[in-house]
Amino acid sequence: MKQFTLLFFSMLILASCNNNKKSEHSFNKYINTGESNGCWINTNTLKEGPAFSGIISAKLDSTVEWGLGFRDSFANIGNEIPKKITANAMAMKETDLDDAVLVVSIDRKDKNLFWQGADIKGFTPNAKEWSKVSVQYNLPKDLTPSDNITVFIWNKDKHQLYVDDFEVLFE
Numbered sequence: 710m711k712q713f714t715l716l717f718f719s720m721l722i723l724a725s726c727n728n729n730k731k732s733e734h735s736f737n738k739y740i741n742t743g744e745s746n747g748c749w750i751n752t753n754t755l756k757e758g759p760a761f762s763g764i765i766s767a768k769l770d771s772t773v774e775w776g777l778g779f780r781d782s783f784a785n786i787g788n789e790i791p792k793k794i795t796a797n798a799m800a801m802k803e804t805d806l807d808d809a810v811l812v813v814s815i816d817r818k819d820k821n822l823f824w825q826g827a828d829i830k831g832f833t834p835n836a837k838e839w840s841k842v843s844v845q846y847n848l849p850k851d852l853t854p855s856d857n858i859t860v861f862i863w864n865k866d867k868h869q870l871y872v873d874d875f876e877v878l879f880e
């Protein structure tokens with residue numbers, strides 16, 4: 710029993726980067742509620758404060774240009790190359806000045822293969838209210854397992870913004 714338990718926990722550790730439910734197409738599902746981390750970048754922006762879920766969200770302000778994001782290779786994301794990505798997040802801007810961008814970028818070593826940015830202000834009509842930001846893109850057809858995909862908030866004008874329940878879904 711003890712050996713079985715050890716094996717089980719070893720498997721959990723191996724799967725730690727992929728700790729979310731598998732979808733029907735065998736792609737992993739990634740959600741960052743601020744309360745826990747996975748394959749996420751810029752998690753130093755996670756702070757206690759205004760939050761859509763729990764007590765933690767990602768806080769972007771005049772000191773933070775690169776906000777919470779997700780980064781991994783397609784080899785880790787699923788057992789085939791996905792055709793489509795959906796990124797969802799809850800966002801709350803502090804003022805109407807907000808001009809941050811939800812970016813989806815794919816790189817092969819030093820070369821950028823794909824870049825799409827969606828202005829968050831288009832999804833957040835009112836300051837100090839949580840709104841859903843959602844984008845969906847078809848991915849290029851010639852991707853390889855070693856290509857990396859990054860999905861992140863680019864706070865290009867460095868205004869104050871909170872982001873919570875960041876989801877990255879592949880299909």
Ligand SMILES: [Ca+2]
Pocket residue numbers: 742743744760761762763764765766873874
């Ligand atoms: Ca949260």
